Amino acid sequence: LLFWVFGVVVVAASLLVVGQRNPLYSALYLILSFGALAGLYVLLDAAFVAVIQIIIYAGAIVVLFLFVVMLLNVSKEDAPAGNRSLLMGAGPRRFGVVLSLVLVVELAWALSNLSGTPLQPGMQEITVRDIGVRLFTDYAFAFEATSVLILVAMVGAIVLARKETP
Amino acid sequence: MPEPTLGHYLVLSAVLFSIGTAGVFLRRNLITILLSVEVMLNAVNLTFVAVGRYLGSADGQIIVFFVITVAAAEAAVGLAIVIALFRHKETLNPDAFTTLKW
Numbered sequence: 001l002l003f004w005v006f007g008v009v010v011v012a013a014s015l016l017v018v019g020q021r022n023p024l025y026s027a028l029y030l031i032l033s034f035g036a037l038a039g040l041y042v043l044l045d046a047a048f049v050a051v052i053q054i055i056i057y058a059g060a061i062v063v064l065f066l067f068v069v070m071l072l073n074v075s076k077e078d079a080p081a082g083n084r085s086l087l088m089g090a091g092p093r094r095f096g097v098v099l100s101l102v103l104v105v106e107l108a109w110a111l112s113n114l115s116g117t118p119l120q121p122g123m124q125e126i127t128v129r130d131i132g133v134r135l136f137t138d139y140a141f142a143f144e145a146t147s148v149l150i151l152v153a154m155v156g157a158i159v160l161a162r163k164e165t166p
Numbered sequence: 167m168p169e170p171t172l173g174h175y176l177v178l179s180a181v182l183f184s185i186g187t188a189g190v191f192l193r194r195n196l197i198t199i200l201l202s203v204e205v206m207l208n209a210v211n212l213t214f215v216a217v218g219r220y221l222g223s224a225d226g227q228i229i230v231f232f233v234i235t236v237a238a239a240e241a242a243v244g245l246a247i248v249i250a251l252f253r254h255k256e257t258l259n260p261d262a263f264t265t266l267k268w
Contacts (some may be wrong), residue, residue, distance in 0.1 A: 003170035007178050014182055014205050023197040030201055037208055041185030044175070044219045049211070049227050056234050061204065061241045069197055070243045073253050099191060103184040111177055126224045134224050135231070146235050153239035160246035 003043055009036035027065045034058045048128045175216035182209035196248045196258045200241065207237045 013033035020026040034057045041050035135143055182205060189202030211230045218226015250257065255262050 003174065007174075010178070011181055011185070014185045017201055017205060018185055018193065018198070020198070021195075023195055023201065026198050026201050028202065031211055033205065034208070037212065038213065040175075040178075041215055044215050046215045046219065046227050049215055049230050052231065052234055053211075056238060057204070057208075061238055064241055064245060065197065065201060066250065072197075072249070072258065095191065097192070100184060100188040103180070103187060107177065107180050107184060110173075119235060126218075126222075126227065130224045131231070134228055138259075139228055139232075142232060146232060149239055150235065151243050153235075157242040157246035160243065161249045 002039070006036045006039040006043070009033075010040065023069045024066070027062050027069060030065075031058050031062050034062070045126065048131055172216060172220045175232075176213060178196065179209045179216070182212065194259050195240065196251070198259055200244050200248070203244075204237065204241070207233060239258040250259075 013029045013036065016029040017026045017033060020029065034053060038050040038053045038058075041047070043051060070087055186202045186204075186206030186209060189205065190199050193199050193202065211233055212225040214230050214233070216226075218224070218229075251263060252258060
């Protein structure tokens with residue numbers, strides 16, 4: 001039953017994220033969406049992912065977004081230029097509508113083929129210890145590459161956002 | 167209501183991904199577009215965790231760990247670019263940035 005509660009909350013919050021004109025409210029609804037998603041991860045016996053979801057996504061990334069929204073102080077989206085009709089709009093918009101419709105059709109097809117593959121309850125518990133051991137043995141290279149990626153991202157963000165002063 | 171199966175999680179993930187895709191294409195605000203990309207990344211994460219649970223493997227959760235790290239880096243660089251663009255044009259409308267358009 002909890003799956004349905006969390007699932008409905010996630011979908012509703014994500015729709016509100018996309019539907020808001022003010023990015024401030026979008027970011028706040030995104031926190032709600034991430035919280036419900038963390039609940040789903042707990043239902044899937046993935047407590048580690050649920051915790052880093054809350055800490056990194058809701059705690060760090062959304063706060064970064066809110067920081068930028070308040071820094072730029074743009075609360076209103078620009079009014080659409082020209083006609084507002086979705087299918088008659090500009091190229092990218094029409095493409096987006098078509099692509100979304102294709103995704104919905106695929107979704108309906110997937111729903112009709114929904115087979116009941118049950119999730120076996122607790123084949124073997126995946127603990128944080130397992131994840132840590134795998135992370136530092138099989139995935140050691142990827143882990144180190146991630147650290148370089150974060151360093152590059154940090155330097156890049158500073159260079160891009162800094163004021164142009166000689 | 168039936169017990170949730172692997173298919174339910176995959177369909178929920180697909181719904182989230184569709185919502186995110188629609189947001190990327192339909193919004194005209196760079197920050198909201200980046201937020202929609204985060205929604206899409208979360209949909210993919212849900213798939214990884216669900217399938218990893220189904221196979222009884224820790225790999226799914228490890229991949230999610232990497233995805234979240236990359237998402238953090240992406241958000242930092244993306245927002246830095248948004249700030250730099252806003253300094254130039256005083257707007258967040260992606261249609262305004264057409265200098266490279268031929």
